[in-house]
Amino acid sequence: MMSFAPMIAEAVVPLTNYLVLSALMFVIGAVGVGVRKNPVVVFMCIELMLNAVNLTFLAFAKHLPFHGDVAQAATTGQIMVVFVMAVAAAEVAVGLGIIMAIFRLRNEVDIDDMSEMGG
Amino acid sequence: MTEATMPAIEWAMIMPVIIMMLTGCVALIIEMFWPKQNNNLIVGVTLAGLGWTAFNLIGQLGSPAGETLNGLVVRDTMGLVTQLVLVGVTFLTVLFSEPYMRQKKIAFGEFYPLALWSAAGGMIMATSHNLLMIFLGLEVLSIALYCMAGLSRQEHKSEESALKYFLLGAFASAFLLYGIAMFFGATGSLHLSNMPDHFHGEENLLVISIIMMLVGLGFKLALAPFHQWTPDVYQGAPTNVTAFMATASKAAALVAAIRVLSSFAIIEIYWQPLLVAIAVLSMAIGSLSALVQKDVKRVLGYSSIANAGYLVVAFLADYELGDPNFTSAIFYLVVYSIATVGAFAAISIVAKNGKEGTRFEDLYGMWKNSPLAAGALVVFMASLIGIPPAAGFFGKLLIFQSALEAEFTTLAIILAAASVASAFYYLRIMHAAFVENQGPIPTQAAPMKFGLKAALMICIAGTVIFAVTAGKVSQTISGDQPETAISVMNTTGEV
Numbered sequence: 001m002m003s004f005a006p007m008i009a010e011a012v013v014p015l016t017n018y019l020v021l022s023a024l025m026f027v028i029g030a031v032g033v034g035v036r037k038n039p040v041v042v043f044m045c046i047e048l049m050l051n052a053v054n055l056t057f058l059a060f061a062k063h064l065p066f067h068g069d070v071a072q073a074a075t076t077g078q079i080m081v082v083f084v085m086a087v088a089a090a091e092v093a094v095g096l097g098i099i100m101a102i103f104r105l106r107n108e109v110d111i112d113d114m115s116e117m118g119g
Numbered sequence: 120m121t122e123a124t125m126p127a128i129e130w131a132m133i134m135p136v137i138i139m140m141l142t143g144c145v146a147l148i149i150e151m152f153w154p155k156q157n158n159n160l161i162v163g164v165t166l167a168g169l170g171w172t173a174f175n176l177i178g179q180l181g182s183p184a185g186e187t188l189n190g191l192v193v194r195d196t197m198g199l200v201t202q203l204v205l206v207g208v209t210f211l212t213v214l215f216s217e218p219y220m221r222q223k224k225i226a227f228g229e230f231y232p233l234a235l236w237s238a239a240g241g242m243i244m245a246t247s248h249n250l251l252m253i254f255l256g257l258e259v260l261s262i263a264l265y266c267m268a269g270l271s272r273q274e275h276k277s278e279e280s281a282l283k284y285f286l287l288g289a290f291a292s293a294f295l296l297y298g299i300a301m302f303f304g305a306t307g308s309l310h311l312s313n314m315p316d317h318f319h320g321e322e323n324l325l326v327i328s329i330i331m332m333l334v335g336l337g338f339k340l341a342l343a344p345f346h347q348w349t350p351d352v353y354q355g356a357p358t359n360v361t362a363f364m365a366t367a368s369k370a371a372a373l374v375a376a377i378r379v380l381s382s383f384a385i386i387e388i389y390w391q392p393l394l395v396a397i398a399v400l401s402m403a404i405g406s407l408s409a410l411v412q413k414d415v416k417r418v419l420g421y422s423s424i425a426n427a428g429y430l431v432v433a434f435l436a437d438y439e440l441g442d443p444n445f446t447s448a449i450f451y452l453v454v455y456s457i458a459t460v461g462a463f464a465a466i467s468i469v470a471k472n473g474k475e476g477t478r479f480e481d482l483y484g485m486w487k488n489s490p491l492a493a494g495a496l497v498v499f500m501a502s503l504i505g506i507p508p509a510a511g512f513f514g515k516l517l518i519f520q521s522a523l524e525a526e527f528t529t530l531a532i533i534l535a536a537a538s539v540a541s542a543f544y545y546l547r548i549m550h551a552a553f554v555e556n557q558g559p560i561p562t563q564a565a566p567m568k569f570g571l572k573a574a575l576m577i578c579i580a581g582t583v584i585f586a587v588t589a590g591k592v593s594q595t596i597s598g599d600q601p602e603t604a605i606s607v608m609n610t611t612g613e614v
Binding site: 026029030033039042043046049050052053056057060070073076077079080083084087090091094095097098099101102105106111 | 251254255258262265266269272273275278279281282285286289290293296297299300301303304307308309
């Protein structure tokens, strides 16, 4: 699985780069959730955060900074990504359904205009 | 690559989840073939499935701890009791859902399979030491709950609460996932039990991991400062869904958090002070913010935050005392769940002809219209306050005892103060049920249906029985370990 990695050894991107990139994506997503007003865009920001997580998993699975059963550890990280993607797809299905239901009810979906409740 | 071997599966351990999932499928198929009939058959099937699951779980209570499916599923007393709590609250919610949803004109049969699957997700979450399973269980629990919160499609506030719950829930699970990724980076595994005793690598990764996971699980537990969604969502969602959300989601998240935190023992100096702060903040916000609220469901939302704080205190004390079964946390969870489901069942009687008001004024005249509901409300509020004959008192007593024993004196004092402060708003709810209605239109509650009556009776019985047998129950939870706190409970319980 890892056999072709040494051939391009000088071109391998170090783990830190992946981690910094994914942390950056995660932060951009989290900030986006806070500042955007359209629920669809907010949800896109959440997807960005999930993709940041996926990148982290894959980077760790590739670079394996741990001991023990290395092959099994790499597989675990990759499998986790598949599950995260599946769950994200399920969330999209439900989330867009809820946004559609709101749109039918009030013809606009701005989060700040939703203040039906309050103490 | 190593040869893949099929692990031996102990079906008995995963049977409860399988029964719940299959019952959900059967209920959905019935709803598909008789879409416009009444839901009685679906309710019957659902209750039968839940009964079977409970029977299965009780049969396993004495059996030895173990794990199956390569450690993806574990069986221990804490997991079994939590699964029983989940099944129990689902049973009670389903019992009073049908009359309530008919009155509210949202009698969709899809509610029942969703509730079953959601509870099954919680059961998966409560019985695993694997972070992948905990994450999947959490998502199964949550995604079904997002749909259930938006069940009342014609009501603006229900849709609004569904959207809020969904967006913030997905946001929180992203944090949980990032925490899991960091754990994977540090240990190379998703198994909590693979956490080494002495960690030589980067401790930073583990610290980031536990903080991120605390955000994700704290959201589900409704702990401050991740609680902002709670009052809004509780108020907007249909009352039966709120009852389920306030108990099932909390039970599952509590046990998952207990498992995660106690396996992070090597960095406990980092998460313990954090958790103390979270507990104090939750108790303070939960008991003080509710004083100025005008809506009963909102008040119960804040009550849920305060109770989450008590549960964290119980966890901290049990952890400090080295109790592997977390007796006081789990016992309080049982007591809280019964009282909370009962309280929501009692206020669900206000719904009539598609309308439902849940402000304090809307409860006026409850005593006249339905004495049983008003009387039941008194019992549940007494239990939540912690007035001696009710089960809630023993729950709080046990937490208080363990907290003192573990030398968390400040936390114990704050817990007592928060209990006193929160008594005001519980008493306000009680009082509202007994005020004469003076409004222009007298609110006449619909005649009580059998399901609601049964749910209220079971909750009252539970509150009494758990009070009388408090010592015995906590002994079952703790796996017959002689403990000072429990022996105190034994003597007080028999007075």
